[in-house]
Amino acid sequence: MKSANRIFVVAAFLCCWTVLRAAESVGEKNSSPTKPSIGGKTLFDDPIVARGKGLAIRQSQVDDMYAAFRANRSAAGETIPESLRPAVEADILDKLIATQLCLARAIEADKSKGQEIAREFIAEQMRQASSEESFNRQLRAVGMSPQEFRNQVAEQAIVKAVLDREIKAQKIVTEAEEKKFYDENPKLFEQPEMAHVAHILISTLDPDTSHELSAEQKAQKRELAEKVLARAKAGENFTKLVQQFSDDKNAKDRNGEYTIARNDQRFVLTPEFEGAAFSLGTNQISGLVVSSYGYHIIKALEKIPPKKADYAQVEAKIKETLLQEAVQKALPDYIDKLKKEAGVEIVRSEKTK
Secondary structure, eight states: OHHHHHOOOOOTTTTSSSHHHHHHHHHHHHSOOOOOOOOOOOOOSOOOEEEEEEEEEEHHHHHHHHHHHHHHHHTTOOOOOOOHHHHHHHHHHHHHHHHHHHHHHHHHHHHHHHHHHHHHHHHHHHSSSSSHHHHHHHHHHOOOHHHHHHHHHHHHHHHHHHHHHTGGHHEEEEEEHHHHHHHHHHHGEEEEOEEEEEEEEEOOBBTTTTOOOHHHHHHHHHHHHHHHHHHHTOOOOOHHHHHHHHHHHHHHHHTEEEEEEEEOOOOOOHHHHHHHHHHHHOOOOOEEEEEEEEEEEEEEOOOOOEEOHHHHHHHHHHHHHHHHHHHHHHHHHHHHHHHHHHEEEEEEOGGOH
């Protein structure tokens, strides 16, 4: 259900006002907002660019997030034209203001819930990375340290908890609305062909650095993989072989099993792995499948033909989607109300007035 996932997977921080959201906002606007300018110099050339009751945002905060935004887009192979900088910075400032206003509304229950959301989100990101070092390299590529990432995640998780309590909890989605969405969007619920497989990985990457092993070490790994493959082909219990030999720590707790679709965005699948998984017949075991991760031994457990997901399977996701849509619709008025209550003011120089 890849297309449905794209609709349903609401980012852990739906209203996460970070540099990643700024790119979407710029693309949606027909005109560019004026860049907030500096109203005078300070000793450290870091003036306040927005202020209000209990709120003060400095130019350095905007600059830091803009730099992170550019690094993020650069890592994705995109270049941000300088002409878009005023629009991006104005949007970043707006998001920083909204974030600070929401954080000021946080009660202890929001903070506790935010910590839980943050822990789950970070754990999921770590599970999807091949190693902690690999994960940290990805962060460095977008100009962010692991601690900065954790801080931003924790902050935005609290924001989400506040919005869940003050907006989402007030919204109601009826079963009729859910079924209407299901009936009117059949393509969203098309499940592609799936392959349920079990998998043993004999890794050729250093577990600490994720660098390739030496040629000699890789030869030893291949020898081990061939021995494990022979035992699997001879009929040994595949689950026991997974537990004994597989280097895929993320899958060991589920006996090496994955249910995957073609081009599945939920997993980091190599073409070699995907090709083998869909070419095998039920209960058939592959030969050695070589990828950038090492040597794979794959057993096909079941082929699941394409179909439309039953309503009961997706009801909870539909409800969450509709609730989040309602939150997004109510969000601008909610933030405007907080701005008025705090008397938020954008500080501008005489040149931009």
